[in-house]
Amino acid sequence: MATNIDAVADRFAKVRARTERLAAPLSAEDQVVQSMPDTSPTKWHRAHTTWFFAEFVLRADGTSGRVWDRPEYRFLYNSYYEAVGARHPRPQRGLVTRPSVAEVADYRNHVDKEMLELMAGGLDTAIAEVVELGTHHEEQHQELLLMDIKHVLSMNPAVGPAYADRPHAPAVDPGPSNWVDFAGGLADIGVDHEADGFSFDSEGPSHQVLLYPYALADRLVTAGEWIDFISDGGYQRPELWKSDGWYRAQSEGWTAPEYWRPDPDQPDAWWVHTLTGLRSVDLHEPVVHVSHYEADAFATWSGARLPTEFEWEAAAADYAVVGNVLDEQRDDFTFHPAAAGPAAGRLRQLFGDCWEWTSSAYQPYPGFSIADGAIGEYNGKFMSGQQVLRGGCVFTPPGHTRSTYRNFFHPHTRWHASGVRLATDRQ
Structure with missing residues (x-):
């Protein structure tokens, strides 16, 4: 699969920015709740998608010194990669109140800076393909972030507060199915x-x-x-x-x-x-x-x-x-x-x-x-x-x-x- 390095770098920046826009309407309290074992906190999605690039790109290029020195993140934010090592149990992700939402934001900013510097210097095709995979992986988590926070908010006894304030116009009858x-x-x-x-x-x-x-x-x-x-x-x-x-x-x-x-x-x-x-x-x-x-x-x-x-x-x-x-x-x-x-x-x-x-x-x-x-x-x-x-x-x-x-x-x-x-x- 041929990979355009400039296009990958541009896609990386746009995808990472979308995740932050999706998280922006949520409070710190919203972002730490796990409402059932199948869901994950918003904070975890933001950290895990960042860990993916830190683990599979910044470490894989042989310059592990570039990675922010928080070794516990490899345990907390590995999802299911057995080859990487031990990981925190999925059903308990909502119990991880620390690192804080602010610290996860710092983690994202640091890894983004390192990634952009690395890509500016050029990537070989194999690493560029992993970066591209990482952006599509993050898009999967953007979808999950919204589905998961929907479940979280539905559990609120205040009759399910809204994520976004948008008007609903009655739908037009689509007619019978054919x-x-x-x-x-x-x-x-x-x-x-x-x-x-x-x-x-x-x-x-x-x-x-x-x-x-x-x-x-x-x-x-x-x-x-x-x-x-x-x-x-x-x-x-x-x-x-x-x-x-x-x-x-x-x-x-x-x-x-x-x-x-x-x-x-x-x-x-x-x-x-x-x-x-x-x-x-x-x-x-x-x-x-x-x-x-x-x-x-x-x-x-x-x-x-x-x-x-x-x-x-x-x-x-x-x-x-x-x-x-x-x-x-x-x-x-x-x-x-x-x-x-x-x-x-x-x-x-x-x-x-x-x-x-x-x-x-x-x-x-x-x-x-x-x-x-x-x-x-x-x-x-x-x-x-x-x-x-x-x-x-x-x-x-x-x-x-x-x-x-x-x-x-x-x-x-x-x-x-x-x-x-x-x-x-x-x-």
């Missing part, structure tokens, strides 16, 4: 890492799969359609659910998507916690924050199914990568999925708004191999027990998603911005 047919056949899946620009290792190698004729819904499932599922007893009907999903739904008391709360004044109506505060569920917006188990149960209830990741990618190949993604500097950006535009005989909402659950397990492609060293732990070690999601979401930074991008989460998780697009077979 099927878009695809002929199937041999489809090219994945990327050629040597020719296709940046991609994560799990997106390749490029290979072919055989698809049978299928159709995809032209838009995401709406909140109004999900209320119909609830009203029809969707959360009380075991015949709609996979066994593991039914067990999880019953044991955790699921009756609606994450962040939904019954409206005490209106039967069958709901409120939803968003990053701009608590408000009524808008029936025309996509449903978001549902697990794979819920998505699958809804598909069964609908007489449909979830798409495979290969069907999704083959369908997306002819679409421009545009959609409702993160634009935190726009005054009318609401940090929430938007309703689909009018039907046009093509797929709508393919990129942005919600990550779309697929029926595919997160597994290696034919010919996949794990890179040497600690960097090889980036994706391959997670290829077990997780489901693939496609398309990006409203928290995904612009330019970070593509048709080959494979996100993955455990099937029971709901705090990430995941939604549903239906699929069906064609003869």
